[in-house]
Amino acid sequence: MATADKIRHVADRIAKAQEAGNQVAVVVSAMGGTTDELTALAHQVTAHPAPREMDLLLSTGELVSCTLMAMALGELGVSAVSLGGAQAGIRTDTAHGRASIIAFDPARVRRELAAGRVVIVAGFQGTTEEEDVTTLGRGGSDTTAVALAAALGADRCEIYTDVDGIFTADPRVVPEAMKLNELGYGEMLELASYGAKMHPRSIELGAIYNVPILVASSTREVTGTLIHGGVAMELHNKVRGVTYEMDVARITVRGVPDRPGIAAALFGPLSDAHISVDTIVQNASADRLTDVSFTVEQVDVKRALEVVRALALEIGAAECVSDEDLGNVSIVGTGMQNASGYASDMFRALSDAGVNIEMITTSQIRITCIVNRSQVHEAVRVLHKAFELDQEADSAP
Amino acid sequence: MATADKIRHVADRIAKAQEAGNQVAVVVSAMGGTTDELTALAHQVTAHPAPREMDLLLSTGELVSCTLMAMALGELGVSAVSLGGAQAGIRTDTAHGRASIIAFDPARVRRELAAGRVVIVAGFQGTTEEEDVTTLGRGGSDTTAVALAAALGADRCEIYTDVDGIFTADPRVVPEAMKLNELGYGEMLELASYGAKMHPRSIELGAIYNVPILVASSTREVTGTLIHGGVAMELHNKVRGVTYEMDVARITVRGVPDRPGIAAALFGPLSDAHISVDTIVQNASADRLTDVSFTVEQVDVKRALEVVRALALEIGAAECVSDEDLGNVSIVGTGMQNASGYASDMFRALSDAGVNIEMITTSQIRITCIVNRSQVHEAVRVLHKAFELDQEADSAP
Secondary structure (H helix, E strand, O other): OOOHHHHHHHHHHHHHHHHOOOOOEEEEOOOOOHHHHHHHHHHHHOOOOOHHHHHHHHHHHHHHHHHHHHHHHHHOOOOEEEEOHHHHOEEEOOOOOOOOEEEEOOHHHHHHHHOOOEEEEEOOEEEOOOOOEEEOOOOHHHHHHHHHHHHHOOOOEEEEEOOOOOEOOOOOOOOOOOEOOEEOHHHHHHHHHOOOOOOHHHHHHHHHHOOOEEEEEOOOOOOOEEEOOOOOHHHOOOOOEEEEEEEEEEEEEEEEEOOOOHHHHHHHHHHHOOOOEEEEEEOOOOOOEEEEEEEEEHHHHHHHHHHHHHHHHHHOOOEEEEEEEEEEEEEEOOOOOOOOOHHHHHHHHHHHOOOOEEEEEEEOOEEEEEEEHHHHHHHHHHHHHHOOOOOOOOOOO | OOOHHHHHHHHHHHHHHHHOOOOOEEEEOOOOOHHHHHHHHHHHHOOOOOHHHHHHHHHHHHHHHHHHHHHHHHHOOOOEEEEOHHHHOEEEOOOOOOOOEEEEOOHHHHHHHHOOOEEEEEOOEEEOOOOOEEEOOOOHHHHHHHHHHHHHOOOOEEEEEOOOOOEOOOOOOOOOOOEOOEEOHHHHHHHHHOOOOOOHHHHHHHHHHOOOEEEEEOOOOOOOEEEOOOOOHHHOOOOOEEEEEEEEEEEEEEEEEOOOOHHHHHHHHHHHOOOOEEEEEEOOOOOOEEEEEEEEEHHHHHHHHHHHHHHHHHHOOOEEEEEEEEEEEEEEOOOOOOOOOHHHHHHHHHHHOOOOEEEEEEEOOEEEEEEEHHHHHHHHHHHHHHOOOOOOOOOOO
16 A cells, blocks of 8 residues: 555545445454565664564564554544554464464454454464464455455455556557456466466465455446456456566576486475566486576576585586576466467467577466567567457356 | 664663673663564554553564674673573563563572573563563663662762753753752652653662662763752752643633532543553632643543543533643753742743743642743743752762
């Protein structure tokens, strides 16, 4: 949430939802800039704040916005109550800064709802068994919202954000991109993993508990995108969207002895250093020497190279090289793996447009090509057109 | 606490206290200006924030400063842990904005201390049985500190503030004022009630649990003032200090029917309106009509007049008048009531200086004169000299 103005606007919307006869529980994030301000304060006293202290510090941002939201509702004559993570019953593990929700006891939330109150829960936070405050890390507020909806058995979870919904492609790159009215969890997961505006963990949680999630604009009154499990049959076996990432770097370790355990030796230490590895490609080899390539986020490439260079020495690899000017482009849609032709259509469209493919990776419902960063936007436009996403996007939900 | 600089300075002092072999638990208040900023935010969304929401909002100020303090200690290599009011075990009643501590379970604090950690507790806050956050109102952080010391059975409670200690008079008014090395609870209570820099409730708590309280400067390394029960005998029966207030207003209700229950009729509604009444003087009367005068804080006089004018009609009083240009001056010292001469010495000194006395009120250890506001400072100087407070203030503790 950004400003007091925005808080009042959202309060207005919540009031209407309650007037319409719904019991409403709301999860709020911190106001824009708050997290940065608190982090700056911490760095005024120490370069290495303890994660436990950092969590209690950052959790105040959501407490501020949830009390303000409750006050704004009060101003509209709506009875509302704000709850911190502990009060709301959100129990997490002790991984400060990136905690996982391990239990959600919504007894207090239910009690307040039964009393006719709108409940405002501080997102992004919970407490450990020891009653220490934790934060959930990236996508934390969305995750709180989906978890709350699941715990309450709510009809659906609505996520209001700064976009109108989920599009067939990024409208800044493809002006013809169309908003999708509905989408399956798996499809959204792939889109979210590759650039769209939601963190995959909240989608995963929604899929597990079968919570329908509406993504819509917090400021504009337009229909959003409903992510749910019951997507109409005729939308299967169809490309639903094109997504991309600009900040991909590739590291290649050449001349790796091809023996069991070599992958663990290489990727274990990267995981220990909290470097997230995406696509991995290993060439088959006859001479028991192989090349291993993998992609990381641009921001991690220097640290990753340090880790890998040390390992390359240990395992007797020949050399490590990096290519930092890459991006990726993906087409997403349920059932693509089973239907033939999508991959070849994709490669041909890119080839016709002069886009060279560096690496390929696929999942059940996604095909991703790693390409040169300068060609990513062009690739998105080409694929959007090739799969006719500028036509009617989907049937109305 | 003011800035990150100040936090680092205090952290340094705490580290030294621990190095000296003490188990240290610290209570912190919010950083300067925080409470005003949060209040302003609330008023951006509503003119009438719900007290419950206001409390959760304001409590974030102390959470921020206690985490920063723990981080600053970490930076010095001292193991520290910050605790919010609920974590620290502070249970209060439900009077939001001015809650009272009803129980203090320091189990978590003890556990952390036993583990060798410095414990930083967020002052000014607690939680109700329902786990709602409350704030303690005025003097809240000092009260938290004294309550924590009492709950832990600590050797003493040290309060670091922006003054060097408690003085025989306000040094801005009396340049010759001397710092007191020690003081009894009762004396401090009277000084605190009449202008010195501590809220009476924390002193009362200290007296009840016999917690020695040191008031000292947060920035300067000078001996402060120790408030305790065992003040040396020779300091009894002696004026210890002169204190004053500038913002006194008097309301007089004339022609009040002198019958039982009239005081309750008058002062009950003032109490209901949260208007604190101080000195009350009722003239004896022969004709069953009497004048009742009482003082309130300047800031409350308009509201008090509204309440009293309505009541005057009901009870058949003749009229209500107010005098808003008053102040008071007090001499304080244990045993004054029993020793003769203090009152007459005080009145003579004021009279000799041409200061007119409007009202008089006394306690066991205090004599207060209400005087014209313009003469308050002069009265303080005259009394400070008359009772020889510019000589050696007290024996070293």
